Amino acid sequence: MLLAFNTIITEKYKIGFDEKTLPLIMNGHPHKIVHLNDEKLDDFMKNNNTFSKYSHLLVTGSSLSASQGSEFDEIIIKVINYFIKMKKPILGICHGHQMIARAIAGNDACRKIKTPEFGWKKMQIKENPLFKGISNPVFLESHYDEVCNLNDDFEIIATNQDCAVQAFQYNNLPVWGVQFHPEMQFENGSEMVGNHLQEFPDDKQYYKNELDNKEQIEQNFKIFSNFINS
Numbered sequence: 001m002l003l004a005f006n007t008i009i010t011e012k013y014k015i016g017f018d019e020k021t022l023p024l025i026m027n028g029h030p031h032k033i034v035h036l037n038d039e040k041l042d043d044f045m046k047n048n049n050t051f052s053k054y055s056h057l058l059v060t061g062s063s064l065s066a067s068q069g070s071e072f073d074e075i076i077i078k079v080i081n082y083f084i085k086m087k088k089p090i091l092g093i094c095h096g097h098q099m100i101a102r103a104i105a106g107n108d109a110c111r112k113i114k115t116p117e118f119g120w121k122k123m124q125i126k127e128n129p130l131f132k133g134i135s136n137p138v139f140l141e142s143h144y145d146e147v148c149n150l151n152d153d154f155e156i157i158a159t160n161q162d163c164a165v166q167a168f169q170y171n172n173l174p175v176w177g178v179q180f181h182p183e184m185q186f187e188n189g190s191e192m193v194g195n196h197l198q199e200f201p202d203d204k205q206y207y208k209n210e211l212d213n214k215e216q217i218e219q220n221f222k223i224f225s226n227f228i229n230s
Contacts, residue, residue, distance in 0.1 A: 002031040002228065003054040005079055007062040007072065007095060009036070016188075017060060025183050025224040031058075036072050056228060057083040059096030061181060066098035066110045067145040077103040089174035089230045091130075091223075094143055097167070097177030101147040101154075104170060108149050115162045117141035118193050118203055120211040123166055123180065126157045130169070130176050132226050138216045139180035140189040142196060147177065174230040182220040189217075 004022055008014040018033055032054070034041060059080065064070045080103040083090050092100040101109040121141045125131050147165040150156070158167035158178070167178040181189065197204050211217070 001054055002026070002029060002056040002058060003051070004031050004033045004058045004060070005076070005096075006033055006060050007036050007064065007076060008060055009063055013192075017183075021183050021188065024185075025221055026228075027221075027225065029228050036075070041075070051079070051082050051086070054083075054088070056089045056230075057091070058227075059090070059092040059099060061094030061096060061142075064095055065145060066095055066102060067112050069107075073099070073102075084170075084173075084175060087173055089227060090176065091227045092177040093183065094179060094181060095145075097179050098145055098147055100170070100175065100177045101150065101165075101168070105150060105154075109147055110145055111148050113144060113146040113163060116144045116203060116206045117162050117208075118196065118206050119208040120189070120217075121160055121162070121180070121208055122210045123158050123160055125167070126155075128155075128157045128169060129174075129230060130157065130167070130178075130223055130226050133222045134219050136216070137220065138211050139178075139182060139220060140184040140193065141180050142193055143179060146179065174227075176227070178223070182223040184217075185220075186211075186214045186217055 006014055006017055008017055076099050080100055090100060098110045118141060120138050123137050123139055125137060146163050153171045154168045156165050156168050160166055163179055166180060169176050197207060
């Protein structure tokens with residue numbers, strides 16, 4: 001069973017991920033959801049056998065800043081480190097990607113990005129089990145922070161002109177982070193970025209749309225089936 005660690009703070013988007021996005025990307029795979037601000041989380045964490053029954057860990061994106069830190073960092077890192085210690089598969093998305101890097105390599109592994117990214121961006125990917133069946137991808141981007149200063153234990157497996165570490169694999173283990181949002185399809189992804197740009201109009205200068213057609217996005221869910229099968 002997969003553990004989905006939903007670190008989204010805004011109630012509307014947290015519920016949307018649980019009820020709409022997660023069922024699509026899980027495609028029937030059994031999973032449990034835990035939230036950062038769940039009243040039961042403390043009890044969940046205190047049980048020494050909490051994580052033993054879970055085969056995989058998925059850490060979502062979030063409006064939290066990994067470069068600036070938050071009150072939730074300790075618990076996020078604790079969960080990540082348990083799965084790393086047990087050599088169980090982990091996939092972090094956006095903020096989750098950044099927090100995996102911080103959990104392993106320390107706080108210097110994340111910083112504010114020079115050019116924030118918003119919109120649909122082309123990606124250069126390396127051959128990797130996570131990207132099996134994916135070619136010439138375009139992914140949704142929405143971030144102010146980036147992963148940096150990684151040592152040779154990390155293999156950078158995706159990049160673009162604005163962000164050098166778009167994805168990594170750690171130490172040949174089934175531990176991956178992706179800066180982009182493979183869980184987003186055209187409609188909900190465009191809505192997410194559109195809402196952000198409406199709230200923060202200064203970020204429109206960073207918006208790019210490198211999508212030639214919607215079909216380019218349909219392959220992105222393969223990342224999750226590849227992860228689950230790892």
